[in-house]
Ligand SMILES: CC(C)[C@H](C(=O)O)[C@@H](O)C(=O)O
């Protein structure tokens with residue numbers, strides 16, 4: 155299998171390096187051949203080529219089975235710059251048709267101390283947010299006209315239906331509970347969202363129980379009663395906010411992986427944290443979210459379920475064994491955490 | 501002083517009734533005359549007149565010094581109906597020019613058990629979210645065209661500047677820390693927001709320390725380290741989500757008040773919770789958020805700071821005395837909670 159590795163900026167290269175080590179260890183242990191190809195993205199790509207997503211990078215992704223992505227952005231490339239690192243990531247998601255972003259949140263009891271939430275609140279949480287990733291206000295028309303600014307949010311029935319299908323299919327393999335999140339009491343796009351979600355689940359997934367939450371109320375329930383959720387499906391902007399919020403359940407955003415999928419098995423895998431420029435290059439970053447993203451890559455793009463589970467178990471064992479990075483209240487380095495996972499694989 | 505009382509739907513009438521009792525007790529105790537005028541809004545207004553905001557209601561608000569508002573909405577008036585209760589509230593906010601929505605969050609240690617957050621995380625929290633209330637995607641053009649839906653989000657420099665001024669002025673009277681929340685790495689309206697916030701604070705409030713948070717990261721920090729925040733200013737949609745989320749800090753959304761202000765002293769005061777149709781009419785609702793909203797009314801619209809503080813202390817005393825409604829883990833009825841506040845006033 156062929157994997158493009160886009161390390162990006164800030165702590166991106168450090169955490170990606172550890173995930174690559176884990177992938178190589180899995181390949182060696184189980185007799186697979188993974189061909190890895192590095193490519194530039196984000197600020198690193200802007201500095202080298204002037205573009206946040208050079209043609210060669212997109213081509214490298216297209217000839218691969220999957221993309222392992224680190225993180226992008228930093229103070230060097232501010233939000234008012236004309237070319238911004240984020241454009242690279244957004245163009246990748248859109249260009250590769252990766253409309254469904256899976257963000258699972260589970261709890262390792264060993265890390266209850268790292269969460270601001272009470273142990274009894276997070277006990278047993280096993281939720282999965284499916285965020286729409288190539289539509290909504292992220293990709294609508296944007297403009298500045300004199301003293302006013304404009305962003306358009308649009309959704310089509312097809313865009314909603316296809317991501318709801320992904321979420322409902324996943325719910326069917328889990329606890330069969332699907333929560334669709336919108337702001338249907340205010341937004342027209344949300345009323346469309348609710349109509350389509352209702353119809354798709356009713357017609358195609360009669361065994362899945364669907365309920366609707368308003369985004370404000372969901373933002374509250376997600377930290378009040380996180381164990382009530384199974385699969386959550388929502389639009390791009392709401393998903394961005396809710397998943398960062400939900401990271402407190404796990405104890406640290408550094409732990410959380412994601413998979414961005416389209417119609418086939420091709421996917422892009424990245425931790426949900428950012429480039430954390432303040433700690434970059436100091437060996438302090440938590441690589442577990444990127445390693446867990448590599449596990450999702452094995453599962454969803456390479457069909458290697460057993461290997462994926464092995465990696466996930468190895469991360470849990472590394473944590474249980476006390477390999478805690480700074481965000482988890484420990485002093486284990488990025489590299490030592492990677493080593494702990496590689497050793498736990500054996 | 502003249503106060504319009506818009507009780508609305510669901511638990512709105514129950515909680516408003518208790519806040520009115522408290523206002524009357526304050527008036528009697530301190531020799532004020534408050535003339536209260538009831539008016540219809542939301543679903544109740546739709547049923548009676550066909551409109552969610554009848555002309556008479558708007559007129560009653562306009563001839564008052566302040567509006568006390570309960571809650572609106574319910575399953576009877578679904579999100580796909582042509583006339584919806586929410587339209588009444590949104591038209592009121594817009595029609596009365598109430599662009600700054602103040603949502604304070606403080607912690608009563610007696611209620612630490614009701615919060616899903618650890619006691620040490622919420623200790624000492626005293627934050628105030630100032631939410632822009634008459635712009636953004638709430639009020640942009642909306643339409644459905646065949647299989648696609650559209651919502652426009654716009655902001656002008658003036659719209660941003662005036663709400664940032666309100667927030668910065670409040671920060672100046674507090675800990676002088678202002679956090680502006682946006683999504684400037686993706687949205688054009690957010691880049692405008694950030695530019696204007698930076699300029700206004702620099703030029704007009706040099707003593708205030710401003711920092712910028714991306715909304716996703718803020719959604720995380722708000723429950724990770726809520727004590728780090730002083731005043732937060734943000735646009736309409738983000739403010740809606742973040743304030744419901746922040747309610748978990750206080751222990752229950754039932755406790756939290758809000759004030760919606762424009763250029764003068766006129767304002768609309770409402771709890772941040774909704775109409776909770778599931779518990780309506782059963783005496784289970786928490787009236788403290790509405791009573792605390794009445795305190796804000798005394799302060800901001802009537803200039804009665806001492807009376808406002810009295811009411812706030814009385815709420816704290818009622819809670820300390822164990823008058824806990826169901827949402828706070830107790831079994832005190834709505835009316836008994838109101839009585840506890842009235843008695844604590846004396
Ligand atoms: C970097 C940014 C554009 C991105 C997003 O908003 O989608 C990030 O926050 C994420 O969640 O992956």
Ligand SMILES: CC(C)[C@H](C(=O)O)[C@@H](O)C(=O)O
Nearest residue numbers: 339340370586589590740772
């Ligand atoms: C009822 C609804 C329109 C309203 C809003 O979204 O502003 C409510 O959630 C609030 O926060 O006051």
